[in-house]
Amino acid sequence: MESLHPRIRLVWIAQWILTAAVIGVVIAAVDQWLVTIPTPAIVGIVAFALLAGVAYAILLYGRWHFELEEDALYLERGVITFVETAVPFVRVQHVDTQFGPLERALGLSSVVVYTAGSRNADVRVPGLTPDRARALQDTLRELAVESEADDAV
């Protein structure tokens, strides 16, 4: 089983810091215009959001694994709800590599695998080095073509 790049934790933590900042701004706005909220409460909420986010990011990193099995891409992830998903190669419609601004700043990339399914139709593998992402994309594409059947849609 392959783990994600450790730096993905920084990406997730940074996302949480941004979220906490937004929450802080919203609460401050409410405090300003609607109801007075004691400053310690605001600081407490923001600090809690931050801590929870950091803990979540670290736990999620520990939980995230993926593997190319014989017939399918297999992934394990989740903190509150554990999810194990198998995406058979024949069902892969196409594969993207993507990166958001944060990932880009930290030199990471994601691979997104699309199926024709209705729920969980796109499966994202985050936290890969750009080389690893490209390699994974190529492998998946080859495996998908190799095992190509009628696409059953």
Add this chain to the structure above:
Amino acid sequence: MSGPSRTSSPASDPSQSNRLHPLSAMVISLRTGVIGLSLPFFFVGILSGVFDLIDITWSVTLAPVGLVLGVAYGIAYYYRFGYALTDDTVDVGSGVFSRRAREIPYRRIQNVDVRQSVFHRLFDLATLSIETAGGGATEAQLNFVSEPEARRLQQEIRRRTRAVKTRRQAGTPPSSSRARSEATDQGTTRSPTPDADAVAASTETEPVDGERDPSRREFDPERAETDDQPERADESMVGPQQPLEGEFTLEDAETGLGTETELEPDPFEEDSPSLLFDLQAKELLLYSLTTIRAAAFAGLLALVFFFTDQAIAILLATAEPFGGPEDLTTGTSTSYLVLGIVSAVNAVIVTYLVSVTYTFATYYDFRLGRAAEDFVYERGLLQRYSGSIPSEKVQSVTITDNPVQRAIGYAGMWVETAGYGPDSGSGSTSAVPLAEDRRVHRFAENLTGVETPKFDSPPSLARRRYLARYSIVATGLLVAAYVFSTLVGVQYWYLAALAYLAVPPAAHLRYVNLGYYVGRDHLVIRRGFWKRRTTIIPYYRIQTISNRRSIFQRRLGLTSVVVDTASSQTFLWTTPTVYDLNLEDGRQVARVSRRRLQDALAERRRDDESGPSFSVDFT
């Protein structure tokens, strides 16, 4: 285009591209005219409020201009809308200022629906919709054509889809293989929509400058020439009713088509479709009486919203004989209570009646048939629907029943495709609205080829889980009642504790209706009490398979297996899930499903697409 000469396809020759029914020009321009008329009032109204320079009276002078422009746009839209059937694709060109030429390959088409409202039926018209997998909307809609033309198109699309398939199997597939590579190419470069395959299927070309001649630019002639296989003589393309010069007039519809489809055209008498199932009067009545539609309540709410005063008057009038208040301001707390109870009963009864009427009108004269490898169906009292579904597009089959239907021994059957059908905005189409459950189960078994399932149950730990879950709900109810009573000052809030009495039976009923069966070629999943669904999924149709364990499930060592197929589901039809298995069992289900998917694929490769599939003749 009645001869066998096939030097040009309709797509390459714009004069062959068909127009909508002339009456639709009137309807469209009427609509755009009204919009054009009202826009000046709207904008001048707003702008005059902001700028002193602009006077509200301008709208009166601008409105006629808007009307003319609107009508002109509508007429232009009509003249610039064209459709044609080629050997490989359905082509639709539209747009006044920016052109859109859409080509839908036959093999991507999920279902073809024909809808007739009352207005349409008066003038012998119909709206035709073509669905492909994925995408939020209908891929192509012809709104509207003459009714015989709609029937012809429906049949013609079916026939050509078959022809394409035969060609592919005969081993001359340059066009279809091209379509495939095109689809994959586009898929990788396209926007990250989950259903990009289907999106890629309906190839859109760049909008063409609006000033150029529309008909010339509509479709790419080169494509058609390089692509088309030599046409066999028997494929006489379009049939005798194909109008010349692409003009389709009402007279054509009456004279040219009258011979073949007189007045009441019947899909079960043409193209030699055979009847598989028709809904008997008794079944229709039972179905109407035993089905409750949430939409009926929503519709009622909307009505009450618009006619609040009338609705209150009616409610007061019905409550008065039972001791209700005379009006909303004078009344005692008892009379208000009476009003509340009577109104609630009133609402339930009216909703039920609306729901029964709706179901009756929708499924009146329901018939399902087969035409070659396709299902065709027809239904409706005032508004007629007819549709066709290629059997190879069916993703899964679901048997539904509610407690009342179970008590009288009836059930219904639905087939799920990846397109959006006319029912409930999802890919589910009713194949058998209601029939005796023995029959329905036999149908489902014949259709899918599944052996009679022997259901396994989740471990009884699962029942404990539901007990806990529903207790939490009951506690929430109790707290809500307490809070409400302290706010309003009503006594007896603790009566809400009665909800706890419902917890054990509810947990038990949920548990006993859960079941799963890991069959040879199919996975069968049963769940739900109020609306029980038994879904039969061929392993071959599985897209992804997941084990999900929430924090509560992990404590008990349980897991839910989520089996995703390509059928498009809404929030009403959740993804088929085997709930609360032991972790090891859940993983086993996933492993077995994966292995059998590979086996089925290998089998299909060996037999060249004649592996496990749906059988059309299921009755």
